[in-house]
Amino acid sequence: MKSPGGFIMEQIDPVCGMKVNPTTSKYKTIYKGKIYYFCSFACLKEFEKNAELYLREGPRKMPT
Amino acid sequence: MIYAKCLIMKEYRVKIIGVDCPTCVYSIERELRKIKGFTEIKVDIATGEAVIKCNSDECSISKIYDAIREAGYDLYKETLVTYVNISPEQVGVLEKKIAEIKGVIEAKISSSTGLIKININPLETNREAVYNELLRKGVEIKQTPEVKVHVSDKITLITKLVAFALALTAISYSMISMLNPSISMNEEILVTLAFTVIILNYSVVKKGYKLLLMKAPGMESLIALSSTLSFIFGLAIYAGILHQTHSSNTIIHSSSFFEASAGVLGFTSLGKYLEEKLKQKALKHLEELEKASRGKARIVKNSDVVEVNAEQVNIGDIVEVKTGDMIPVDGIVIEGAGYVDESLLTGESKPVFKKAENRDYVLAGSTLINGYMKIRTTRTGEDTVIARITEGAREAQFHKPVIQKFADKVVGLLTWIVIALAIIVAVAWYILTGSISLSLLFAAAVLAVTCPCPLGIAIPMVVSIGVLNASRIGILVRRGDLFERMAKANIVIFDKTGTLTLGEPRVKQVILLNNSNEEEIMYYTCSLEARSEHKLAQSLLEYCRENKYNLSSDVSYFEYFPGMGLIGQINEHTISIGNVELANRLGVELDQRILSLINEIGSRGSTPILVSIDNKPAAIVEVSDTLRPEAPEVIKALKELGFKVGLASGDIKGIVEKFREELKLDFAEGELRPMDKAEIIQRLQSNGGRVLFIGDGVNDAIAMSTSFIGIAMGKASDIAKNSGDAILLTNDLRGILKLYDLSRKVNKLALENLIWAFIYNTTLIPIAAGALYPQYGIVLKPEWAALAMILSDITVILNSLRVGLSKAK
Numbered sequence: 001m002k003s004p005g006g007f008i009m010e011q012i013d014p015v016c017g018m019k020v021n022p023t024t025s026k027y028k029t030i031y032k033g034k035i036y037y038f039c040s041f042a043c044l045k046e047f048e049k050n051a052e053l054y055l056r057e058g059p060r061k062m063p064t
Numbered sequence: 065m066i067y068a069k070c071l072i073m074k075e076y077r078v079k080i081i082g083v084d085c086p087t088c089v090y091s092i093e094r095e096l097r098k099i100k101g102f103t104e105i106k107v108d109i110a111t112g113e114a115v116i117k118c119n120s121d122e123c124s125i126s127k128i129y130d131a132i133r134e135a136g137y138d139l140y141k142e143t144l145v146t147y148v149n150i151s152p153e154q155v156g157v158l159e160k161k162i163a164e165i166k167g168v169i170e171a172k173i174s175s176s177t178g179l180i181k182i183n184i185n186p187l188e189t190n191r192e193a194v195y196n197e198l199l200r201k202g203v204e205i206k207q208t209p210e211v212k213v214h215v216s217d218k219i220t221l222i223t224k225l226v227a228f229a230l231a232l233t234a235i236s237y238s239m240i241s242m243l244n245p246s247i248s249m250n251e252e253i254l255v256t257l258a259f260t261v262i263i264l265n266y267s268v269v270k271k272g273y274k275l276l277l278m279k280a281p282g283m284e285s286l287i288a289l290s291s292t293l294s295f296i297f298g299l300a301i302y303a304g305i306l307h308q309t310h311s312s313n314t315i316i317h318s319s320s321f322f323e324a325s326a327g328v329l330g331f332t333s334l335g336k337y338l339e340e341k342l343k344q345k346a347l348k349h350l351e352e353l354e355k356a357s358r359g360k361a362r363i364v365k366n367s368d369v370v371e372v373n374a375e376q377v378n379i380g381d382i383v384e385v386k387t388g389d390m391i392p393v394d395g396i397v398i399e400g401a402g403y404v405d406e407s408l409l410t411g412e413s414k415p416v417f418k419k420a421e422n423r424d425y426v427l428a429g430s431t432l433i434n435g436y437m438k439i440r441t442t443r444t445g446e447d448t449v450i451a452r453i454t455e456g457a458r459e460a461q462f463h464k465p466v467i468q469k470f471a472d473k474v475v476g477l478l479t480w481i482v483i484a485l486a487i488i489v490a491v492a493w494y495i496l497t498g499s500i501s502l503s504l505l506f507a508a509a510v511l512a513v514t515c516p517c518p519l520g521i522a523i524p525m526v527v528s529i530g531v532l533n534a535s536r537i538g539i540l541v542r543r544g545d546l547f548e549r550m551a552k553a554n555i556v557i558f559d560k561t562g563t564l565t566l567g568e569p570r571v572k573q574v575i576l577l578n579n580s581n582e583e584e585i586m587y588y589t590c591s592l593e594a595r596s597e598h599k600l601a602q603s604l605l606e607y608c609r610e611n612k613y614n615l616s617s618d619v620s621y622f623e624y625f626p627g628m629g630l631i632g633q634i635n636e637h638t639i640s641i642g643n644v645e646l647a648n649r650l651g652v653e654l655d656q657r658i659l660s661l662i663n664e665i666g667s668r669g670s671t672p673i674l675v676s677i678d679n680k681p682a683a684i685v686e687v688s689d690t691l692r693p694e695a696p697e698v699i700k701a702l703k704e705l706g707f708k709v710g711l712a713s714g715d716i717k718g719i720v721e722k723f724r725e726e727l728k729l730d731f732a733e734g735e736l737r738p739m740d741k742a743e744i745i746q747r748l749q750s751n752g753g754r755v756l757f758i759g760d761g762v763n764d765a766i767a768m769s770t771s772f773i774g775i776a777m778g779k780a781s782d783i784a785k786n787s788g789d790a791i792l793l794t795n796d797l798r799g800i801l802k803l804y805d806l807s808r809k810v811n812k813l814a815l816e817n818l819i820w821a822f823i824y825n826t827t828l829i830p831i832a833a834g835a836l837y838p839q840y841g842i843v844l845k846p847e848w849a850a851l852a853m854i855l856s857d858i859t860v861i862l863n864s865l866r867v868g869l870s871k872a873k
Contacts, residue, residue: 030625030649033679041766045739 011036015043017059031055076116076125077187079140080132083112091275091282095131099123110528112140113187125185129169141169144182144191148173148203158203165189165197190358192373224334227264230257231323231330235847238323251302254322258295261326265291265333281479283515287332289483290511290846295325297504320505320845327847328512335854342861361392364438374428374444381441385426387434394443397424402435409449409535409793453540482514482829489833502834505846509832513849515824518860522817525864530810533867537802538794546789549773550807552754556702556800557745559759559767560713560723561671563777563797565689567599571607572670572686575661580682583613588639589675589685591616592632596624599760600671603687627714627737629673640676643716645735652676658684666718691726698797699727705804707756712741712767741767758800775800809867817860824856 011020020037022028027038031051038044047054054060083089089107096102101120108114116128129139148158162171162182167189171182184194198205234257241249262269272288275281298321361374364382374392377383382398385391391404401419408429415433418424426439429450445451486507493503531541541547558564574582590608593601594615608615621633629642631650640650644662647654654662658674661684665672670688674681702709710731713720720734733744745755745767757764757771768774768788776788777795792799832849836842844852 028623028625030628030631030646033649033651035623041739045743048739 012059013037013039013043014054014059015046074118074121074123076118076128076185078114078116078125078128078132078185079187080107080112080114081138081140083107083109083114083137092132092135092137095135096128099127099131102128108528110525124163125168125188126163126170129183139169140186141183142186142191144184144194146180146205148180148198148205161201162198162203165194165201168194190373190375192376220337223264224337227261228330228334230261230264231326231847234258234261234326234330235323238319241319249319251319251322254319254326255299255302258298258322258326261329262291262295265329268329268333268336281483283479286479286482286511286514287328287850289486290508290850291325291328293504293511294321294328294508294846297501298322298325301501321501321508324505324508324512324846327845328508328850331847331851332512332854335858338858342858342865359390359392377441377444379441379444383439383441385432385437385439387432387436389432391426391428391430391432391439393428393439393441394448395426395439395441397422397426397437398440399438400436402437403433404430405433406430409453453535478514478825482510485829485833486510493834505843506832506834506837508846509844509849510829512846513828513832513844513853515821515853515856518817518821518824518857522821522860523814525861526810526814526817526867529864529867530806534790534803534806537799537806538792538796539799539803539806540791540793541789542791543789546773546803547807547810549754549789550756550804551811553756553772554706555708555710555748555753555755557710557712557741557755557757557771558699559741559757559764560711560715560720561689561760562599563759564695564711564723564727565691567689567777569600569603569671569687569689571603572688574607575684575686577658577681577683580677582683583611585675585677585683586611586613587616588634588637588677589641589683591619591634592622592630592639592641595619595622595632596630598624599689600673600687604673604685607685625737627740638678640679641673643672643714643735644674645737647674647676647681650676650679652679652681654681662716663718666716667722669719669722671715671719692797694797696727698801699729701801703728703730708753712736712744712757714738738764738766742770745770756800758797775803806867813863813867817863820856820863821860824852828852 011022011025012018013020014036016039018039020039022035022037025037025039027041027044029036029038029044029048031047036047038047080092083092089105089109092107093105096105096116099118099122101118101123102116103119104117106115132139159171159173162168162180167185167187169183169185171180173180182194184191195205234254237257238249238254268284269288269292272282272284272286276285276289298319301321359374360371361377362369362371362384363377364384369384377393381393383391383393383395385402387402397418397420399420401417401421403415404418404426405415406427408431409427418426418437420437425442426437427450428443428448443449489510490503490507493506494500497503527544527547530547531544534541561567561569574586576582576585586604586608590605590613593604607613616634619632619634622630623632624630625642625646628646628649629640631638631640631642631646633639640646640652644654644659652674654674658681662672662674665684665686668686668688670686673685673687675683675685699709708730711720711723711727711729711733713723713732713734714736715734717734720732723729724732736744741757741759741764745757748755749770749772754772756773756775757767758775758777759767760777764774764776768776773790774788776791777797778788778791778793790803828844828849831842832844834843
């Protein structure tokens, strides 16, 4: 499978750092033309709140 | 990486016979706790249906069966009887093998004749499944097994009626001789009558004492104590062992104890029987649903037609249905046509015409009124809509609101309190009057008058009937506390497409941008939309069909973003179809002209869909949907009921604003993704709001689960994938008002039942204890106390039945 951003194998949740399978993940979003996949709704929500922080500093931990 | 410790979790669904109050559940649970691995039991007192959970292999259905029987109850079961070719030494092994089949409670084999008797749990398996499994295990069966259902209804009724008649005779005889002293009373007749009544109700007395010995007394224990102690005391006076010391009292007569004994048992046993019948009547619809999912099916194989049980039909099989047949599977009509009655599923009494040309769907449980059809099976067994409805109705019944949990605790203690009270009453009256007979008569009355059961069934009974009644008007209730929640909700939020609108959008125009070509754009658009389940996708596909635009099968990538749109790749081109938000996130540049075109479409109440190819805007498709005709009246009615009514939609703000003005909504928010809707709901709820969200059960699942109540609009065919606490199967918004009316009625009757049960007990127990005797000389004799008790019990059931009488507007 190929996305506009390139080939998609396993993806890293940018919030918690978990490995996510893009073909099965229900939680995803687009930010600045790129697709991001998440392990949970909580991570997705957290990313939407502060995408730049996670993209700049990398994954931190699971949001509480 | 987190590794969870895996436990074997097993769940058994059974129907327990004889459960009619929470104390019964308590005593069953006590026995079940003795089984290693038992974790939990949930019982619906109204139907006797239970779910038992275990986390060990040691906790088997046969052990559960034994435990339930040990507690004095029984399991609803069917018996399969047949003969097998077997040598005596194989018996033990085969019995073990059969016991391992899912749903088999126990198996017994006669080594001399090969007669095999298998008790099965009809809630988990059926005769055919077990029969096939036996064949699979290599058992040689000599003849077709037959099913014997354990029902001895007629005998039970005759016994109860005879006991009641004898009790009435005993009371009349005793009263006549008391009122007219010239008639001499033959006490032997009374002794015989009372003794016969006890014998006829041996099972009740036995159960009562058994529960008492197990330190979990129930109503039967109180009745057994009251009647047998009265009888023994009567005998003692009759035999001259005890002497009446309070001879001045004209009410108390030695015969009083015999009539009390006969009356208490005679009245209550018939009453309990009638109560059981009333309960069965009340829950008949559930039975109808279950029956409907069991019938026979005729499978067409080449030119032959084979009749099999509905459960044996496989997906893809062609099933033949003739006039008057109940449709056995969910499927698509591939040949023929006819009028189908779907009332059992949707409550809609008007038959629906279904034909092969339209590839119409039909559902198991509906009836072909006239016509002939061949159906290609798409769903069978547990996956059919009817099975989901039945399952939903069952699950909902397990729910207990807080007030019921409290009542259950009270009931658990009440029987002990009453026994203690009876002892105190006996001692106190003996000290006060010196009369053993008077004090024991009061004690017997206290035991007979106490009515713990209505406290236990007050709410579950009404909720059960409410859930079933809802399914009759086309509403599938999935949680028992829905009625309670409906009464507490104060904000209603609607989704737009498919909820406030009919969900049948049409393409009005395609506006081309940047000198693009419509056929090329629609080729890309429809090729991607063909993979989407969104309602708007259907309108685009319809447009392509009408204009004979081709579709590509070369979609190399597809991704759907709820609330925004979709992106994909066809022939190395990246296509995005959706709203402005999607375009912005993908970095598609939208100039002022495009933005004003989008706003213009929105202000007309239509939806603009922006198509971009390789990140360049190519076209705007204007799609419009029709408002549901009933939407304005439903919103008006909800506002009159005091709800704050709003709209939360993924559509652009212009359309949403138009809807707000037209429908006089309190608020309306647009350009929302499903998670934004969930956030709005969360915010409202954290400020004290209790949101009833009505939307699409598939796309709005997050909002649905965040809200206080989630109701999905859904055609019955989509039921399996829909989320929500309830589903409006008729796809008519007036269902919300019907559900609200029904909820009010359910809540009112549940409360009435509970209040009645509390008032009854708190008023009559003191009277039975002799509170009115010193001042007014009033004695509530045990037999009349028992009559009052059983009438109170029946009153609760009859009151619950009134839910069924509610015909929503």
